[in-house]
Amino acid sequence: MSAARADFWELERRNRRETAILVAVFVALFTLLGFGLDFRFGDLAIVNGTLTGFPALTLVALTFAIFQALLSYYGGASLVLASVQARELTPDTPQHQMVLDVVREMALAARMPVPKAYLMNDPSPNAFATGRNPNHSVVCVTQGLIDTMDREEVQGVLGHEMAHVRDYDIRTMMMIAVLVAGVAMLADFVYRSMWYTGTVGGGSSSRDDDSRSGNGGALIGILVLVLAVLAPFFAQLLAMAVSREREYLADAASVEFTRNPRALLRALERIAQTESPLRNASRGTAHMFIVNPLQGARDDDEGFFANLFSTHPPLGRRIERLRALLNETGGQTPAASSISRS
Amino acid sequence: MSASLVVLIILAAVVAWAVLGYNSLVSVRNQVQNAWRQIDVQLRRRHDLIPNLVEAVKGYMQFERETLTQVVEARAKAISAPDQASRMAAENQITGGLSRLLAVIENYPQLKSDQNVLKLQEELTTTENQIAFSRQAYNDSVMLLNTRIESFPTNLIANNFGFKQAEYFQGAPEDQVVPKVDLSMGGGAAQAPSTPRA
Numbered sequence: 094m095s096a097a098r099a100d101f102w103e104l105e106r107r108n109r110r111e112t113a114i115l116v117a118v119f120v121a122l123f124t125l126l127g128f129g130l131d132f133r134f135g136d137l138a139i140v141n142g143t144l145t146g147f148p149a150l151t152l153v154a155l156t157f158a159i160f161q162a163l164l165s166y167y168g169g170a171s172l173v174l175a176s177v178q179a180r181e182l183t184p185d186t187p188q189h190q191m192v193l194d195v196v197r198e199m200a201l202a203a204r205m206p207v208p209k210a211y212l213m214n215d216p217s218p219n220a221f222a223t224g225r226n227p228n229h230s231v232v233c234v235t236q237g238l239i240d241t242m243d244r245e246e247v248q249g250v251l252g253h254e255m256a257h258v259r260d261y262d263i264r265t266m267m268m269i270a271v272l273v274a275g276v277a278m279l280a281d282f283v284y285r286s287m288w289y290t291g292t293v294g295g296g297s298s299s300r301d302d303d304s305r306s307g308n309g310g311a312l313i314g315i316l317v318l319v320l321a322v323l324a325p326f327f328a329q330l331l332a333m334a335v336s337r338e339r340e341y342l343a344d345a346a347s348v349e350f351t352r353n354p355r356a357l358l359r360a361l362e363r364i365a366q367t368e369s370p371l372r373n374a375s376r377g378t379a380h381m382f383i384v385n386p387l388q389g390a391r392d393d394d395e396g397f398f399a400n401l402f403s404t405h406p407p408l409g410r411r412i413e414r415l416r417a418l419l420n421e422t423g424g425q426t427p428a429a430s431s432i433s434r435s
Numbered sequence: 436m437s438a439s440l441v442v443l444i445i446l447a448a449v450v451a452w453a454v455l456g457y458n459s460l461v462s463v464r465n466q467v468q469n470a471w472r473q474i475d476v477q478l479r480r481r482h483d484l485i486p487n488l489v490e491a492v493k494g495y496m497q498f499e500r501e502t503l504t505q506v507v508e509a510r511a512k513a514i515s516a517p518d519q520a521s522r523m524a525a526e527n528q529i530t531g532g533l534s535r536l537l538a539v540i541e542n543y544p545q546l547k548s549d550q551n552v553l554k555l556q557e558e559l560t561t562t563e564n565q566i567a568f569s570r571q572a573y574n575d576s577v578m579l580l581n582t583r584i585e586s587f588p589t590n591l592i593a594n595n596f597g598f599k600q601a602e603y604f605q606g607a608p609e610d611q612v613v614p615k616v617d618l619s620m621g622g623g624a625a626q627a628p629s630t631p632r633a
Binding site for chain 1: 568
């Protein structure tokens with residue numbers, strides 16, 4: 094028991110650290126973009142090897158980045174919920190009452206405050222959790238999940254979500270979702286504005302320019318362009334890298350809470366049978382869901398590239414692990430599973 | 436001069452250690468009491484629900500009468516229990532009886548179509564689950580407290596200040612597993628979710 098506790102403190106620390114790094118990288122990236130823009134459009138220039146001029150756009154970018162980071166931290170959950178068009182879950186039907194009860198139960202099992210429950214009106218079974226800390230956490234399920242799953246399966250899914258809440262995954266994942274959206278938006282804006290002002294097309298004319306600042310400006314302009322193209326890609330890669338292992342850990346924690354490997358196992362098997370993607374999920378929010386909500390993203394491919402570019406571990410692999418857990422604890426001959434592996 | 440300083444420092448260290456040890460024992464003891472209060476809330480809620488259940492199902496379940504009266508009697512015993520051990524025993528009896536009743540309800544299509552019964556069933560199910568989960572939390576904190584009280588050197592403080600080991604809330608052996616009651620009444624569609632087991 095104390096070992097499990099230690100693990101959970103460790104996970105929480107890691108998430109706090111990762112969120113801090115993410116925010117730092119984000120602010121630095123923005124500031125760098127502003128710096129580049131200062132060269133292109135502001136009065137910043139390199140004259141005789143020294144930097145001259147007032148970095149107005151850099152400061153604007155820095156301010157904007159800090160503002161965006163604060164907004165993401167305090168308003169991220171609302172933004173995410175709005176972007177998937179979720180509404181607060183009320184006990185208006187017996188089914189919804191059941192989900193609210195199960196949320197309370199799993200919060201007790203995880204020894205966490207009871208999160209708010211939200212509902213997405215979508216027939217595809219899925220769920221996610223978000224928020225900046227356990228005291229300000231939200232779990233969200235789809236109507237499809239409620240319709241297709243029984244009580245035990247809903248327990249398994251919400252146990253998984255409570256694990257994300259307990260381990261502070263929700264904070265990291267929320268910041269990634271909101272900041273990635275911010276980076277993508279800005280990159281898009283920069284990219285367009287550069288086309289409109291002819292920076293990219295007119296690159297060749299600056300070669301004739303004999304002043305050093307012109308060359309430097311063009312170079313930084315290209316740098317900005319590269320950043321603008323790569324930023325969302327890197328952000329996405331980061332999101333993928335951090336979320337796959339989390340899913341396995343949350344699956345294990347769900348079993349620890351429910352003391353019932355079958356609950357989550359059956360839930361995942363049921364999800365594996367459905368094919369319909371989620372309407373309101375986007376690339377920015379996909380990594381938050383218990384299973385990948387995007388079309389065609391759920392194949393059980395293994396291998397380096399498949400693993401590198403997917404936000405979730407293959408569903409088949411997760412089901413396999415849970416089944417192994419069930420065999421260990423479920424009274425079926427434990428020796429059999431170890432023999433069949435060799 | 437320097438010798439008395441050393442003695443003073445050692446004395447201060449011992450006192451500081453004793454204060455810290457005492458405080459940590461108090462905080463664990465409070466944790467245990469808190470966890471017990473959590474269970475208590477749920478147990479009381481269950482006591483309140485039992486009369487409603489009896490009222491709702493008494494017209495339907497003729498042959499479950501025995502379990503029903505058993506639960507009602509256990510409830511009376513739990514409410515008037517003189518000490519914690521006998522109360523736990525009575526509560527465990529309620530748990531066993533209720534889980535049997537809840538399983539049996541599944542086999543009565545008439546009961547399953549009664550909105551009141553469904554609502555009660557959900558309330559009882561979640562209460563049962565919440566009792567089980569708070570019991571896990573309670574037992575975990577009891578284990579922590581008892582280990583502290585027994586192990587050296589905190590046991591010195593515990594003995595001097597009269598910290599007592601807390602009692603585990605053991606479940607009755609039969610309520611570890613939900614009884615599989617199959618009356619083969621042909622519940623049909625209502626039972627669909629629970630069939631693909633095995």
